Each structure stands twice: as structure tokens, then as C-alpha cells.
Amino acid sequence: MKNSSDIIGLSFADRFLGRLRSYSDILSYLGVGVLSFLLSDSVLFYQIAPFGVAICAAVRGDHTFAAVLGAVLGTLAAPALPFKMKYIAAILIVGAVKWALSGKGRLQRSRVISALLSGLAIGITGMAVSFVGGVPQTYQLVLCLSEVLLAGGSTYFFARTLSVLDRQDAVPLRQSDLSCVVIAFGLLVVALCPLGVGEVSLGRIVAVLVVLTCALKAGEAGGSIGGVTAGVACALSDTAYAFMMGSFGFGGLMAGVFSSFGRFGCAAALVVVNGVATALAALVQPVTLAPVVEVFIASVIFVLLPQSLFQKLTLSASGLQTMSADSVKNIILGRLYHTKKAIGDVAVITQQVANRLQECLKPITDINAAAAERVCRSCPQRGDCWQQNFNDTSSALNDMQSRLRQGKLLTLECMPEPLRTVCRDPQELLFALTSCYNEQRRQEAQYSKSAQLRSIVLDQWGGIERLISDISSEITRIAVQDEQTCLRVREYLSRRGIRTRSLSCYEDEGGHIVIELGLFPSLSKNLDKTELTFDFGEICDRDFDLPEVSERDDLLVLTFYERPGYKLSYGVSQISASGKKLCGDSFKYLEEHGGSSYAILSDGMGNGSLAAIDSSMATALISRLAEAGVGLEATLKLVNSAMLIKSGDESLATVDICSTDLYRGSVTLYKAGAAPSYLRKGGKVGYVESSSLPAGILNSVEFEKTSLQLSAGDIIVLVSDGVTQTGEEWVLDELERFGSENMQALCERIATLAKLRRSEVHDDDITVFAMMLHEAA
Structure with a gap:
């Protein structure tokens, strides 16, 4: 014993x-x-x-x-x-x-x-x-x-x-051991997925718990690896859950991002991402609420588990070397590349599935034939109607369809006498004809709505894909982490008694230094930003602009960019259409942001208040996304989707953007249905025109892009189509003769002349936005 x-x-x-x-x-x-x-x-x-x-x-x-x-x-x-x-x-x-x-x-x-x-x-x-x-x-x-x-x-x-x-x-663990553990975990999830109650799977609940634990203990990397592995395993167990490859992968990444907020932050991030992904998947295929329920159950369990379990679970770093900044950068770029590719694949697969489903549907194309199939198939007299008198029968049914299209009801009196006499059950034929007509209309409306929703979703996926690509490009432009500069700045801040929560110093691909400080808001009130800017210039032997101030959670972030070699002066003038209180054009100028500036001009459809709403919405969305660092191609896709779903009425606006790189003195013009832009470069005048479509009219709208290298004294003029209705030559003449550097005067003169030249037939809003490039002092 x-x-x-x-x-x-x-x-x-x-x-x-x-x-x-x-x-x-x-x-x-x-x-x-x-x-x-x-x-x-x-x-x-x-x-x-x-x-x-x-x-x-x-x-x-x-x-x-x-x-x-x-x-x-x-x-x-x-x-x-x-x-x-x-x-x-x-x-x-x-x-x-x-x-x-x-x-x-x-x-x-x-x-x-x-x-x-x-x-x-x-x-x-x-x-x-x-x-x-x-x-x-x-x-x-x-x-x-x-x-x-x-x-x-x-x-x-x-x-x-x-x-x-x-x-x-x-x-x-060695990297090879960790890879084997990850693969074995995926195979175990595949085995556990069939177990559960109803459609709720034990395997997927376990998978979510592991993803959340990886995100909590290993941050973004752990959450991403665990999420991708769990998503692939769930897709292998049942292809109906293939969308989880994206939702778990991105959800694990976001759970890692929010791991600083503890278990609740991880769980909330994954619940939100999974809910959005399930809702998007439901637009193109039948999806149950099981994934939402499973993630919710796992999240509740994760939050309620004793803290001691997670305290004992640690990732030992003894014996491991800290990864270099380039290694971290390459890993993040690799993850972003695969995420971007996965999102692009999701969009392609969504379109392919929608096309296949459309092929499988059998809509009613011939209402007469469908009604006859229901009523006349078993009638012994069908030969009289559909063989001997085919033309008369078809003509009678076509006439009754015309009544239905006019919104009228079908009665026995509207049926021609010959057909009413021969038909064994005329009332049933009228009912079948009305039913088939209504069914065809319903199918057409449903298909149209589904196609519109699908196009909007695909445009949004395209915008997200482009957004991730822009983030990758932004990371790529961070050429190197300047450790020596960072150390000198940290020592300076320590001597000044300035406590920071975070500090980054790096060079972009052009060799320009960027310093980013994360401070407690209470400590920044008495901070002399001008003195700080001057001292950083002395430390780095560079000239910096005053910092851009932003809030990030509970931090106040100061970002110091190296001063560009160029600056812009600008002016703007607007004149509303006759009899209109509001101008249908909208403009926005974003001051220097990291060595770049943006001039945004939008022209709403028509004029007056409705046009003003469309153009203001476009400029507000574009400026907000551009301020956040989102690329302009991704911005256009997202704005286009927003305008498509803004209302049931037709809603569109042209988009005209001039992006200026103040380090190099180059400009890039982005146009979507916009009027020509005029320039004076080296004393010669010309214009740039576009044939692209405005935003809000179709899905997959693209910018037409033109890049130019300017010099000090060169001028760019953006206008709405109220200026160009009477031609372009007179604008070029005015721009060539203009001898001042006062951009406001140039705008007012062109706008005034455009008003005098417009006719009652072509009465539209007028907006002129002019910029001149100067060398910085």
C-alpha cells in the first residue's frame, strides 16, 4: 500500500x-x-x-x-x-x-x-x-x-x-523551441474546436484565453503570434470561421497594445476587434453569434482569474540579448506587411465569394414565364394559350405588367376577354403574376443594396490596407535611433529636473532629427518651450521649430522637428453663388507638420447649404486624418466610403490637395474630380488638370497625383470650378503679370475677375487659394 x-x-x-x-x-x-x-x-x-x-x-x-x-x-x-x-x-x-x-x-x-x-x-x-x-x-x-x-x-x-x-x-526558450510550442498549440486548438455546447466551441474559448495571456505577458508581439496561430487553427477546423485569421491576429495585436491597461484593457480590445470583424463578415456570409459569445466568455474568465496565476507566469529574459532598434523595426515591418497582405486578401476573397454567390442565385428574369410555371403547368388547356395563341397571351400579360409598374392593382376587369374566357383560374393567374413581379422587385432591391454595402466595405478594407502600408512607410522613414543624441538630451533634462515618461530621438530618411518627449501634464505647465527648443538645437547642432503639442492618454507629448529650409505664404478668397448665404466650397490649410504642409480644397455638388455640407465634411475628414499622419490615398478611400453612406441621396465633392515638402521644396498635387491648378515656376506659367472622379459617387475612387520640384518665388494656385467656367487662359495671364508677393491680393483679384466673367447660366461658388514658396530665414 x-x-x-x-x-x-x-x-x-x-x-x-x-x-x-x-x-x-x-x-x-x-x-x-x-x-x-x-x-x-x-x-x-x-x-x-x-x-x-x-x-x-x-x-x-x-x-x-x-x-x-x-x-x-x-x-x-x-x-x-x-x-x-x-x-x-x-x-x-x-x-x-x-x-x-x-x-x-x-x-x-x-x-x-x-x-x-x-x-x-x-x-x-x-x-x-x-x-x-x-x-x-x-x-x-x-x-x-x-x-x-x-x-x-x-x-x-x-x-x-x-x-x-x-x-x-x-x-x-530558444526561438526554435518557441516555434514548436506555437505550432503544437495550434494543433491542440484544432482538436478542441469540435467540443462545446451548441455552436459555442471550447477550443475557441481556450484559444482566446491563450491569446489574451500572450498579449498580457508579451505585449504586441506575443498577442500577434498567439492571435495568428489561434486564427489559423480555427479556420482549419471549420472554414466558416476563416475570418478569425484576421480578427484574432489583429485582435491579438491590439490586445498587446492595450496590455498596459492590465487584463481588462487586453480583453476589451479583443472583444471590440472581434465584434467588428464578425459584423463585417456577416455582410458577405451567414455568421452566427458564436464567435462573439466565445470571446466574451473567454474575456470574462480571463478578467476573473486570480492575479497570482499571471504573476507566476513570467517570461524570463535572462541570458537573452536586447534586440537592436533595427531588429525591432524589421519585425514590426514584417508584421505590418503580413497584416496588410491579409487584409488585401480578405477584400479579394470577399469579392470572389460575393461573385460566386451571385452566380448561385436564381433571380426571376421572366415574370410571365414564372407566373405560367406556377399556374399553367398542370392546366390541360395550356396548349391553347402558350402554343396556338402565344403572342396574344404574352401581350396580355405584358400589358398587366405595365399596370403593376404604374402601381396599379390587377383585377379581372383588366384581363383581356379572350384570355379571361379561356383561362381556367384567371384569379390565380393574376395573383401569380403580381407575386412574381413583387418578388423580382424585391430581389433587385436586395441585390442593389447588397452591392452598395459590399462596395463600401471593400472600399473601407482598401483604405485600411493602404493605411497600414502608410504606417509601414512611416516606420521605414525612421532611418536610425540616435542613441548618442538621446543620451545627451536625457542628461540635459535630468540636469533641468524635467521628468519624462518617454523619450525618443531618431533620424528620418532625409537625415532630419526628431525628438519626442512624453511628459506629465502637471509638470509641463511652467515649461519654457522656447528655451527648450533653443537648448535642443545647441545639443544637436541643428535648428528646431517650436514643438507640436499633443495629448496621448495621460501624457502630454512634445514633438520637436528640425526646421525646414523653406516656408509658405498663402492667401484665400471666396465668393458665394448669387443669392446664396453659404458657399458650397470649403478649404483648410494645415500648418507645417513634420516638415510638411497641406492645402485642402473641396467643391460640393451644386451650391448652397447642401453643397457646403458635402465639401465641409470632406475637408474636415481629410484634415483630421492628415493631422494624424494617415496617407492621402488611404484618406481618400475612407472619406469616399463615409460620403457614400452619409445619406441615401446623391452626395459628392471634389477633392484638391497640395502637399508641400518644406525640407526639399517639392509639392505633390492630389486631385479627385477637381478643377485645374495653376502654377508659376521659374517665371513660366502652366496648369495641372485631372480627369478623375469626385469622392462619394462611386467606390474605389483614386487620386490623380502630380509631383513638382519648386524653387523660392514659385506660386501654386488652387481654384474651384467657379473660376474655370470661362476658360483657363485669363487665369494664366493674371498669374504671369502678378508682380507682388502678397498672395491675398492675388486671390482677391482672380476671384473678383471670375465673378465678373461668370454668367447667369454658369453661376457657381468661387474659391481661390494661392501659395508662394520662400526660403526660411
Whole structure:
């Protein structure tokens, strides 16, 4: 009889855990058996299930019996597994060979031998089954070879993972060990996904818990890796949940971003991302609420778990070297690239699925034929109506369709006498004709609405894809982290007694230094920003502009950009259409931001208040996104989607943007349906015109982009189409003759002349926005 010890004087939890440790061997056998049972029930592509064989080959020798027993029972219990005897035979082969190798420690512990053993066992049984019905086809041989490779690879990953779990020390994981653990976790999720209550899956709940834990303990990287792995595993278990590859991957990333707010922040971020992704997926395919419920359940469990569990779970960094800034930058760029590609693939797949679904639908195209199919199919007199008198019958039904299109009801009196006399059930024919007509109208309305929603969603996906691409480009422009400058700035701030929460000093691709300080708001009230700017210039031997001030959560962020070599002077003049209080044009000028400035001009459809609303919405959205650093191509896609869904009425606005790089003196003109822009460059005048469409009229609107290199004294003029209704030559003449540097005077003169030249037929709003480039003092 085996003796056991009791634990006195401790809490119930400690005593219970102590008692469990005394039965650790029994629990390990039980755990291996349950794991083998679950993995043997994991079927990929409805045909192959090599994971039960793989886990039997991967476990330690003393766990072989438990693994074989669990795998055999799991294979027998698998409802959707074909050729069960093939897998049972392979499991028994693995068990027999491992029993024969017992006592030969080196061979028994070899992961390569284990991988070869499982692959060989699956290959032998698979080929035997393939040859039962004669010579196998090429497809069967390829499938068998694929299963052999999958069995061998899975065995190796399982063996590496089990060896990691058996470790008693705190040695940090190598990258290869971590990769094997991640893959093994994914396979376990595939096995657990079929288990649950109704459509709520235990496997996906476990997956969400792991993703949240990775995000909490390892930040953005851990959340992204865990989310991508869990999403792929859920998609492999059921293709209906393929959208989880994106929602879990991006959700894990966002959970890592919000990990500084603790468990609640991680859970809230993943719940929001998953909810949005599920709603978007529901626009193109039937989706249940199961993913939302699963993430909610897992998040509640995650928040309610004892804090002590997470305190014990630490990622040891001993013996590891800190990654360089370039390594971190490359990892982030790689993640962003794959995320951008995944979002682009989602948009493509969404469109492809929508096209296939449309092909599968069978809309009513011929109302007369559909009505006749319902009423006349079993009528013995159908030959009289649809063969001998086909033209008369068709003409009568077409006339009644015309009444329906006019919104009138069909009565017996509107049916021609010959047809009413011959028809056995004229009332039923009228009812069928009305029903088929209404059904066709409903289908047309539904298709039109679905197509519009799909186009908006695809445009938004395109905007998000472009946004991620812009973020990648922005990170790429951060050429190097300037550690020496950062150290000098930190020492200076320490001497001044200025406490910072964060400090970054880096150079962009043009070699311009950027310094970013994160301060407590209470400490920044008495801070002399002018003195700080001057002192940073002395430290870095550069000239800086006064800092841009922004708020980020509970921090006040000061960003110091190196002073550009150029500056802009500008002017603007507006004249409303005759009899209108509001101008339908809207403009916005964004002052220097990181060496760039933006002039934005939008012309709403028509004139007056409705046009003013459209143009103001466009300029407000563009300016807000541009201030946040969003690229202009991504901005246009997002603004276009917003205008498409703003109201049911037609709503459009032209977009004209002049982006100026004040470091290099170059400008880029972005036009979407906008009027020509005029320039005077080196004393010569010209204009840039566009044939693109305005925002809000169609999906997938694109900018036409033109880049120019300017010099000091060159002028750019943006105008609305109220200026160009009477031609362009007179504007070029005025621009060529203008001899002052007063841009306001130039704008007022062009606007006044445009008003005098316009006619009553072409009475439109007038806006002129002019800029001149100067060398900075």
C-alpha cells in the first residue's frame, strides 16, 4: 500500500495542490491519454487525421501505453473520420515499435526516430488502404504522401513541446523551441474546436484565453503570434470561421497594445476587434453569434482569474540579448506587411465569394414565364394559350405588367376577354403574376443594396490596407535611433529636473532629427518651450521649430522637428453663388507638420447649404486624418466610403490637395474630380488638370497625383470650378503679370475677375487659394 502525507496548517488551495502533486504520475498518464484522445479526433480537410499517431510517437516511453489507449479510443469515437482501422493499425504499429525499443534510451528519445516512425506507420497503412481497390490514383498517392509528411512533422513539434514542458529549470526558450510550442498549440486548438455546447466551441474559448495571456505577458508581439496561430487553427477546423485569421491576429495585436491597461484593457480590445470583424463578415456570409459569445466568455474568465496565476507566469529574459532598434523595426515591418497582405486578401476573397454567390442565385428574369410555371403547368388547356395563341397571351400579360409598374392593382376587369374566357383560374393567374413581379422587385432591391454595402466595405478594407502600408512607410522613414543624441538630451533634462515618461530621438530618411518627449501634464505647465527648443538645437547642432503639442492618454507629448529650409505664404478668397448665404466650397490649410504642409480644397455638388455640407465634411475628414499622419490615398478611400453612406441621396465633392515638402521644396498635387491648378515656376506659367472622379459617387475612387520640384518665388494656385467656367487662359495671364508677393491680393483679384466673367447660366461658388514658396530665414 502506498503511503501519503497530509498537509496541515495551510489553506485549502495549498493543501489541494499538495495532494495533487503526490499523484503527479497518475495525473500525467491521465493527461497524456486525454490529449491523445482529443488529437486523434482532429480531422483536417475531412480526410486525414495523423495527429493521434503523431502524439503516440512523440511521448516518453513510459507514457506510450496511455497515449496508445487514448488514441485508439479517440479514433473509434471520431464521428467524421474515414478509414478508422488504418489509423488504429498505425497507432498499434507505433506502440509496438516503441515497446521493442524500450531500454534503448538514445534511440527511444530521438525526435528524428520518432518522426520517422510515425511517418512510416502512416505510410504503410495508407498505402495498404490505397491498394485495396486496385492501383491507386495519383491523387490518392499525393494525399498519402502529404499525410506522411504531416505525421512526421507533427511528431517532431509535439516531441519538442513535451520536452519543453518537462523542464524543471527556468532556462529561456530558444526561438526554435518557441516555434514548436506555437505550432503544437495550434494543433491542440484544432482538436478542441469540435467540443462545446451548441455552436459555442471550447477550443475557441481556450484559444482566446491563450491569446489574451500572450498579449498580457508579451505585449504586441506575443498577442500577434498567439492571435495568428489561434486564427489559423480555427479556420482549419471549420472554414466558416476563416475570418478569425484576421480578427484574432489583429485582435491579438491590439490586445498587446492595450496590455498596459492590465487584463481588462487586453480583453476589451479583443472583444471590440472581434465584434467588428464578425459584423463585417456577416455582410458577405451567414455568421452566427458564436464567435462573439466565445470571446466574451473567454474575456470574462480571463478578467476573473486570480492575479497570482499571471504573476507566476513570467517570461524570463535572462541570458537573452536586447534586440537592436533595427531588429525591432524589421519585425514590426514584417508584421505590418503580413497584416496588410491579409487584409488585401480578405477584400479579394470577399469579392470572389460575393461573385460566386451571385452566380448561385436564381433571380426571376421572366415574370410571365414564372407566373405560367406556377399556374399553367398542370392546366390541360395550356396548349391553347402558350402554343396556338402565344403572342396574344404574352401581350396580355405584358400589358398587366405595365399596370403593376404604374402601381396599379390587377383585377379581372383588366384581363383581356379572350384570355379571361379561356383561362381556367384567371384569379390565380393574376395573383401569380403580381407575386412574381413583387418578388423580382424585391430581389433587385436586395441585390442593389447588397452591392452598395459590399462596395463600401471593400472600399473601407482598401483604405485600411493602404493605411497600414502608410504606417509601414512611416516606420521605414525612421532611418536610425540616435542613441548618442538621446543620451545627451536625457542628461540635459535630468540636469533641468524635467521628468519624462518617454523619450525618443531618431533620424528620418532625409537625415532630419526628431525628438519626442512624453511628459506629465502637471509638470509641463511652467515649461519654457522656447528655451527648450533653443537648448535642443545647441545639443544637436541643428535648428528646431517650436514643438507640436499633443495629448496621448495621460501624457502630454512634445514633438520637436528640425526646421525646414523653406516656408509658405498663402492667401484665400471666396465668393458665394448669387443669392446664396453659404458657399458650397470649403478649404483648410494645415500648418507645417513634420516638415510638411497641406492645402485642402473641396467643391460640393451644386451650391448652397447642401453643397457646403458635402465639401465641409470632406475637408474636415481629410484634415483630421492628415493631422494624424494617415496617407492621402488611404484618406481618400475612407472619406469616399463615409460620403457614400452619409445619406441615401446623391452626395459628392471634389477633392484638391497640395502637399508641400518644406525640407526639399517639392509639392505633390492630389486631385479627385477637381478643377485645374495653376502654377508659376521659374517665371513660366502652366496648369495641372485631372480627369478623375469626385469622392462619394462611386467606390474605389483614386487620386490623380502630380509631383513638382519648386524653387523660392514659385506660386501654386488652387481654384474651384467657379473660376474655370470661362476658360483657363485669363487665369494664366493674371498669374504671369502678378508682380507682388502678397498672395491675398492675388486671390482677391482672380476671384473678383471670375465673378465678373461668370454668367447667369454658369453661376457657381468661387474659391481661390494661392501659395508662394520662400526660403526660411
